[in-house]
Amino acid sequence: MLQLGSTYLYVNDMDKSLDFYEKLLDIKVTSRNFNRWAQFNFGGNCIALMNQSFDAERFKNNEHLDEYSEDYLDEYRDFHITYGNNFVLNFYIEDLKAEYERLKTLNIGQLSKMMYLNVAGPYHFFTIKDPDGNTIEITGNLKES
Structure with a gap:
């Protein structure tokens, strides 16, 4: 295996x-x-x-x-790479809102808005782009204040 x-x-x-x-x-x-x-x-x-x-x-x-x-x-020897958005890394965090604010403060990449969908179940997430334009998705619990 x-x-x-x-x-x-x-x-x-x-x-x-x-x-x-x-x-x-x-x-x-x-x-x-x-x-x-x-x-x-x-x-x-x-x-x-x-x-x-x-x-x-x-x-x-x-x-x-x-x-x-x-x-x-x-x-x-002649390998060519096309950078950006070839994959999605998905991370989970307990407090999604706090993580969003942390990354917003760091200003390290383009942040999306906080998003929500409910296709197979409730799902809150946002994305951030790395320096090569790849999408990183961060999901977790959306704790209300």
Whole structure:
């Protein structure tokens, strides 16, 4: 049976994305491998950031190619990424309104309005965009004041 190793996102600017995700998740990055890879661990789960331009720059300059297999070079030498909105990360929080206000104060990305739907059951959520335009959905309990 396959087991999920990590979910990773291609990012265009590692430092900008690390800053965004550290603020969004309210934790520091768990580990980082140069400007190529970084990950945030949540117990047995992981979200990672992958900067493919790290490899692309090496390929372009013919540097450190011995660190890659020929098959990897054949597959990824001309790899092109279209950034933005290729996935949705969904997070849950107990107090949705407080989290909305926290992210609004941080001003780290474009926030949607607080939304509601009731298709299979009541569902409150909002979204925020990361630096590459990916949508992060945050849902939880909407505690009335």
